[in-house]
Amino acid sequence: MRLAAAIAALVGLFAGPAGAIWPFDGQDLPDPERDLGQAAAQILSRAIRFHSVNPPGDERPLAEFLGDVLKKEGVEAEVVETPSGASSAGRAALWARVRGSGRRRPVILHSHLDVVPANASEWVVPPFEGLVGGGYVVGRGALDAKGITVVQMLALLTIARRETPLDRDVILLATPDEETGGQQGAGYIVRERRSLLQDAEFLLTEGGGILESEPPVPPVWGVAVTEKTPCWLRVVARGTPGHSSSEPHDAAVPRLIGALEKVRNFESDYRVVPEVARMFASLAPYARDEDRKQLSDLAFWIEFDPTFRGRFLADRGQNALVRNTVTITVLEGGTQTNVMPLEASAHLDARLLPGESCAEFRSEIVDVIGDPRIDVETLLAFDSGSTSPVDTELFRAIQRVAGRFDPGALVVPRAIAGFTDAHYFRALGITSYGFVPRWLPPRESLGIHGPNERVSIRNLERGAQAMVAILEDLGSAGNR
Numbered sequence: 406m407r408l409a410a411a412i413a414a415l416v417g418l419f420a421g422p423a424g425a426i427w428p429f430d431g432q433d434l435p436d437p438e439r440d441l442g443q444a445a446a447q448i449l450s451r452a453i454r455f456h457s458v459n460p461p462g463d464e465r466p467l468a469e470f471l472g473d474v475l476k477k478e479g480v481e482a483e484v485v486e487t488p489s490g491a492s493s494a495g496r497a498a499l500w501a502r503v504r505g506s507g508r509r510r511p512v513i514l515h516s517h518l519d520v521v522p523a524n525a526s527e528w529v530v531p532p533f534e535g536l537v538g539g540g541y542v543v544g545r546g547a548l549d550a551k552g553i554t555v556v557q558m559l560a561l562l563t564i565a566r567r568e569t570p571l572d573r574d575v576i577l578l579a580t581p582d583e584e585t586g587g588q589q590g591a592g593y594i595v596r597e598r599r600s601l602l603q604d605a606e607f608l609l610t611e612g613g614g615i616l617e618s619e620p621p622v623p624p625v626w627g628v629a630v631t632e633k634t635p636c637w638l639r640v641v642a643r644g645t646p647g648h649s650s651s652e653p654h655d656a657a658v659p660r661l662i663g664a665l666e667k668v669r670n671f672e673s674d675y676r677v678v679p680e681v682a683r684m685f686a687s688l689a690p691y692a693r694d695e696d697r698k699q700l701s702d703l704a705f706w707i708e709f710d711p712t713f714r715g716r717f718l719a720d721r722g723q724n725a726l727v728r729n730t731v732t733i734t735v736l737e738g739g740t741q742t743n744v745m746p747l748e749a750s751a752h753l754d755a756r757l758l759p760g761e762s763c764a765e766f767r768s769e770i771v772d773v774i775g776d777p778r779i780d781v782e783t784l785l786a787f788d789s790g791s792t793s794p795v796d797t798e799l800f801r802a803i804q805r806v807a808g809r810f811d812p813g814a815l816v817v818p819r820a821i822a823g824f825t826d827a828h829y830f831r832a833l834g835i836t837s838y839g840f841v842p843r844w845l846p847p848r849e850s851l852g853i854h855g856p857n858e859r860v861s862i863r864n865l866e867r868g869a870q871a872m873v874a875i876l877e878d879l880g881s882a883g884n885r
């Protein structure tokens with residue numbers, strides 16, 4: 406009941422004008438023990454209203470709010486100061502723990518508190534009001550990743566109410582700064598506050614979930630065990646500055662355009678890493694007839710069946726899993742029509758396959774550009790991400806819970822083309838899976854970094870239940 410009281414106090418924040426948007430007006434506040442979904446929706450709705458857009462982040466007020474919810478429940482929680490940079494509201498991580506018996510090493514539930522910007526004109530509702538209706542919570546962060554933080558929090562609160570402790574401590578860690586690379590968030594915690602990780606054995610974070618398809622394809626519980634590594638580069642052209650009335654030969658902007666044209670046409674070789682081969686092999690039995698045989702041995706058939714190769718690579722998502730990609734994003738040049746700038750530059754967002762190095766890829770780009778007067782600087786590079794093992798208690802716990810929640814579901818170790826904070830933890834040897842129990846048909850994921858991001862209340866509820874089930878399976882004595 407303490408949880409109900411905490412939620413009631415929290416939802417007091419909805420009283421007044423903001424209360425009007427809540428569609429459950431006039432009803433009793435939900436008791437999370439009976440209605441986990443409504444409790445989750447209300448916390449998430451409030452969390453979305455904290456404007457934690459990165460940059461600058463400003464995650465601290467959100468960390469404090471969520472920390473207060475946990476503390477009111479008697480859960481040990483700490484707001485961990487992180488470097489604030491340009492943030493005026495401050496930046497911080499939230500750390501909380503429910504102790505187990507200590508017989509086995511802890512498990513960490515990780516998520517992030519920052520969000521990407523939202524252009525309100527593209528949304529059907531305001532992106533930062535946390536509107537709730539039609540069974541959904543709508544707003545920036547509903548999926549990525551405030552909805553995950555809330556599901557993990559409610560799982561932690563449920564574990565805290567258990568009479569018998571689990572074998573493992575369960576640690577909640579929600580960090581700032583993931584969306585711009587995490588160096589001041591998860592990276593900072595790993596560098597400066599490693600004791601908070603308590604020698605954990607396992608970590609669950611974003612990056613994988615449950616894909617709902619049309620029958621007969623079963624739900625796929627995708628557990629990300631590795632991911633591509635970002636390698637962010639800045640291409641800089643310098644030239645003679647001055648008046649633009651005479652056509653320049655070595656001006657910065659035209660030279661930059663020449664270099665970028667080469668980058669745009671560049672395509673790295675395809676390469677099927679074992680993690681990707683294994684993932685497609687697991688999915689092969691459910692693929693279209695004409696692809697079934699080839700997907701069961703992707704490395705072989707992509708090489709020897711050109712028709713299949715063309716079909717496979719035409720899918721941009723699949724293409725990104727078998728080669729390094731590079732995308733031109735930011736452009737900087739002159740600021741006035743009749744003035745040639747001294748310098749023009751562009752940012753490249755390259756994503757590398759596991760095992761590749763940013764330094765080598767950078768030299769490849771230097772060769773592609775082939776202009777000694779153009780510099781290629783490294784903006785962000787990590788060590789090539791490692792892969793977490795699949796033969797673990799955590800993976801088996803997820804498999805067992807999948808069998809209970811989704812009989813017939815496929816549990817597939819995945820490689821993902823995006824990147825998360827998982828690599829910081831994998832580098833410490835913590836088995837880290839990108840997995841949140843969340844059931845999404847493919848189109849729902851478009852809200853991630855896009856307009857009209859939303860999550861269903863049913864998903865929040867089942868997600869928290871499935872998370873609790875995984876933690877109990879992982880941390881119960883005598884299970885194995």
Ligand SMILES: [Zn+2]
Nearest residue numbers: 549550583611
């Ligand atoms: Zn995210």
